Amino acid sequence: MTDPLHAELLELAREAALRAGALLRDGRPADLAVARTKSSPIDVVTEMDIAAEKLITDLISEHRPDDGFLGEEGASSEGTSGVRWVIDPLDGTVNYLYGLPTWSVSIAAEQDGETVVGVVAIPLRGETFHAVRGEGAWEGERRLSCRPAPPLDQALVSTGFNYVLEVRTHQAEVAQKLIPQLRDIRRGGSAAVDLCDLAAGRLDGYYERGLNAWDFGAGDLIAREAGALTGGRPGERPNRDLTVVGTPGVFEPLQRLLEDLGAWHD
Template identity: 40%
Template structure:
């Protein structure tokens, strides 16, 4: 299915509003767990809490009641590799991260969110990112623009890396002297400022909102970035794989920027070995 296909055949407004409602539902769950968080490790340095599971359960039930024939892919689903929900096809698929920024949440750092997107045949049609601490909901629909609550958004318009403030993400197993570290250093020394905020979905929403000029990461998953990639595209930005090749939602090694010229400089800075 082509991105240029008319949105008339897709209920984008309904899907966007459903993403918003689902994210807010998950956010209510997260708020109810604040101050009583118990975490465990899924893998070394990769935390999960009961709040993650409770948020996802509530969102899955909400979506399942409204769209019983649609597929659902969530971070905490633990689906086998061959499960149909892991594959993009002509079926409508909802992509959920019930708590993006779990480590921040565990430590009481108020930078985490819930994010939901809807995808079909490799095209993201709508998505939302909800920050329950700030009560901010970023949302987008193909053909409908990108918004923060009721305010339309546009990227910062920053053209040069030397003037840019960017954020970066690292995999849980980043090692000294690794390519990830080398890439971070390369961008750090060429940009105005760097941040590591701990939530990929919020970072991407911030690029769409003009709060950040760009973002890059290797250790992210489909559910971390699905909504944010659409937001940046609709806000006039550019998204690719970290090497500048076309972005692949199934293998999201991401470089995103508010403008094409800044994106080109960012990709050049990331081209280290």
């Protein structure tokens, strides 16, 4: 039986993600404006990111006024309930700007520092993924399970690239050395979508440097509940230096290879 609190958090996260996804899907203006840049001139925040985050935080605060927030677009509060919401209102902003379908709304709920609920809505694919700690991972009513592990040289692995030129350059060097040792590499543009695709058996592995908590909060739980392993550098949890996710059998050799290639530094 799902813990009543976790069931409440899941329902609220799902409602917020679906509402924000509908706002982004249906409200995207033809002349979409860039509100400001983040880390570099090509890393952008749109007016829709900001509107979606406000919708999410307003909805959650209405139901749970004592919870805390950590949001990509600036939402930050400690809260007093022991629950904190980690929100990426639009993961895949550049895809969204260009009219590409691979973008998502990612909402995770932490209880006493541990992620207990994760929801990722992908509006243009008509998919909503969710997980509750200990309850498995789901897309709608379909329970998810990651793929059986192939040998590393037959693994399909996704990654992402930082917007800062110096970081991207090193990441490209790592990818160049990695490609001959894998089936192939994909670059989708949304970490949350990649993690859900891995949970659904569409990828064998994923890695990226430079992710923030809101990028992988929900997707990390969904992947783990589907049977994947997640981490950072050997012995570490996913973090900004490196996030590695893989099916059992792919995770450890991929993690070791990334360590040897220096994927965790610029």
